[in-house]
Amino acid sequence: MTYNAVSWLLDRNVDEGRGDKVVFDDTVSRITYGQLQQQTRRVGNMLRRLGVRREERVAMIMLDTVDFPIVFLGAIRAGVVPVPLNTLLTAEQYAYILGDCRARVLFVSEALLPVVKDIIARMPDLEHVVVSGKDAHGHNKLSDEIARESDVFATAPTHADEPAFWLYSSGSTGMPKGVRHLHSNLAATAETYAKQVLGIREDDVGLSAAKLFFAYGLGNALTFPMSVGASTVLNFERPTPAVMFALMNKYHPSIFFGVPTLFAAMLNDEAMKAQAAGNRLRVCTSAGEALPESVGNAWRARFGVDILDGVGSTELLHIFLSNAPGDIKYGSSGRPVPGYKVRLVNELGADVADGEVGELLVDAPSAGESYWNQRAKSRATFEGAWTRTGDKYTRDADGRYTFCGRADDMFKVSGIWVSPFEVESALITHPAVLEAAVVPEADPEGLLKPKAYVVLRPESSAAGLHEALKEHVKQKIGPWKYPRWIDVVDNLPKTATGKIQRFKLREHEH
Structure with missing residues (x-):
């Protein structure tokens, strides 16, 4: 057929x-x-x-x-x-x-x-x-x-x-x-996440910070609106807070698709503090990397709408774990999207218990077929019905999943797994810190400990901050997880889609 x-x-x-309804408006055409x-x-x-x-x-x-x-x-x-x-x-x-x-x-x-x-x-x-x-x-x-x-x-x-x-x-x-x-993959993301989690409607107007070349952006700005006959505002500029607020004020989107670093930057943009996020906004989404709880709470307090934090990948085309309207726990990636099955497995491939760290595997209707000309990597990632994400997660007794880090970013301290993301999330709740990245560093005995790179808010000073930040993390998440070393930097290395490239920071150390 x-x-x-x-x-x-x-x-x-x-x-x-x-036929006469506007599907795309890029502000020029x-x-x-x-x-x-x-x-x-x-x-x-x-x-x-x-x-x-x-x-x-x-x-x-x-x-x-x-x-x-x-x-x-x-x-x-x-x-x-x-x-x-x-x-x-x-x-x-x-x-x-x-x-x-x-x-x-x-x-x-x-x-x-x-x-x-x-x-x-x-x-x-x-x-x-x-x-x-x-x-x-x-x-x-x-x-x-x-x-x-x-x-x-x-x-x-x-x-x-x-x-x-x-x-x-x-x-x-x-x-x-x-x-x-595949041809069927586009509809697969629309019939699952867009319809059953986001609840996208024909009268929606969408605005996505993530670009169309990116799996997340392609769903947000093309597949999802077209699946229900809705409209999309396209942004060809860099998605700065000023640009996104200007588009919101002009077009009043009902759905805003963002990423954690942008939500944080929009909340901290002094010139935009007085801006409204548009009077039609009914829901926001976040993906790309885990949304810190502090950012989700601050956004809801400021704009009166929730951010549905979820996780997706290029291989699976869009979000497969997500918070949902009326079922939101900031700091977690939520539950499996209807139509997707997930497992957490250990190094031997056995399922792990609630509370234990495991690699996330997904049985997805939208999974890619393979990597082109990469047989070994295809076989290691696409295992029959299951796709290995390379993400480490825990599952709680309520069936919610919490991101711990990329499999290659996680490390053990005193025999216990440490999630760089957890330490970073604790650091950015300190009023002086805008962004943070954590990587493992060997101490003089050759044992791995967390090292943090932090970007400070413009008005903050580094004087006396190192000890204060260490104590802050100890109080937030536990005494063994605090960063033993803290470097203040002007910016963090990121991919074009806003993900922190921790491997560059690890290479920088050696």
């Missing part, structure tokens, strides 16, 4: 009478469901004219404008596989990924063209570069290419189990890996 994700996401909305249907058909014809066949890849280095869904959905409609890439990578990282996925066409935003201009000539599989913007700088211009085409196009008769698009993992531990996602 044939199934194309675009028929379900887009054509169904037009068939149900939403807006597009309706009907116009998007026409444009994606034209992209299908354009790809045929450029010689791209079904199952071949096209790469996207594109900002979050209306052109992103036009290209992404147009390729899927044609049975071509779009590969959206992180817009903050280096030229050499792009060269690696373009070579790895063998993209035939590169779609790139004009503002990002300078980053890749010097590598284009040496990509053997790349035949065309198509630029989204006013000036194509000698390449094909997307608007001109689309305008040449007919909007009559027969949607490719793909299969639900066929790869529809690839996403490259954020590469917090080395070069990114290409995760192959």
Whole structure:
């Protein structure tokens, strides 16, 4: 039986009478469901004219404008596989990924063209570069290419189990890996998390800080709204507190999808203290890394809405553990999303008891098929129905799960597991601390102990702070977990998606 994700996401909305409704507004341009249907058909014809066949890849280095869904959905409609890439990578990282996925066409935003201009000539599989913007700088211009085409196009008769698009993992531990996602995976995230946890509705207006190239952002800003005929505000700028507050005040979104570092920064942005978060806001979500309890409580006190903290991954496409409306415990990742099964296992693969630390395994309807050209890593991650997340968790007697850290970030002190995240969460409850990262460091006897890197609030002084912070952590979470060493730094190394790169801090020590 044939199934194309675009028929379900887009054509169904037009068939149900939403053709004139705005689906995307990027503050410069807006597009309706009907116009998007026409444009994606034209992209299908354009790809045929450029010689791209079904199952071949096209790469996207594109900002979050209306052109992103036009290209992404147009390729899927044609049975071509779009590969959206992180817009903050280096030229050499792009060269690696373009070579790895063998993209035939590169779609790139004009503002990002300078980053890749010097590598284009040496990509053997790349035949065309198509630029989204006013000036194509000698390449094909997307608007001109689309305008040449007919909007009559027969949607490719793909299969639900066929790869529809690839996403490259954020590469917090080395070069990114290409995760192959299927046509059915998009609907799987919408029918589970979006419908049964978020309760997304046709009258919702969404705003996502996470970008469309990121699994979390793709669900937030494209899959979820289109699954119910809702609308999305796209932000092509860097998601600073000032930018996000300005969009909230202009568009009054009902759902705001954020990440912990942004929520904390928005709460601490002095210039924005007087801002409202928009009078329609009914719920916020957080993912990317665990949301500290102090941030969740402060946000609710300030804006009157809860943040649904959850955890997802590129491999599983969106959130699989989450807090839910009416069932929120800040500091925990909540419970399994309906439709997902989870296990916590020890090093031998046996299930662990409540309260014990184990690695999280997920049986997910939205799991990727494999990593491209990475057989050993595919076999180690995708084990039959179960996907290994590499995250360490505990489960309490109520069935709630609490994040402890990445499997490779956890370490033992005096024979007891220490979660860097737990120590970091304790540190940031001190009024002087804005951000913190914790890594293991060997003491003179060669035993591992916590070492902290902290970023202070602008008005705070480091004078006399070290002992105060150590005592603060002891009181909060226990005497053996306190950081033995504390370095005050200007900023912490992070991935483009805001996750702290603790491995860089560990390498910095050696």
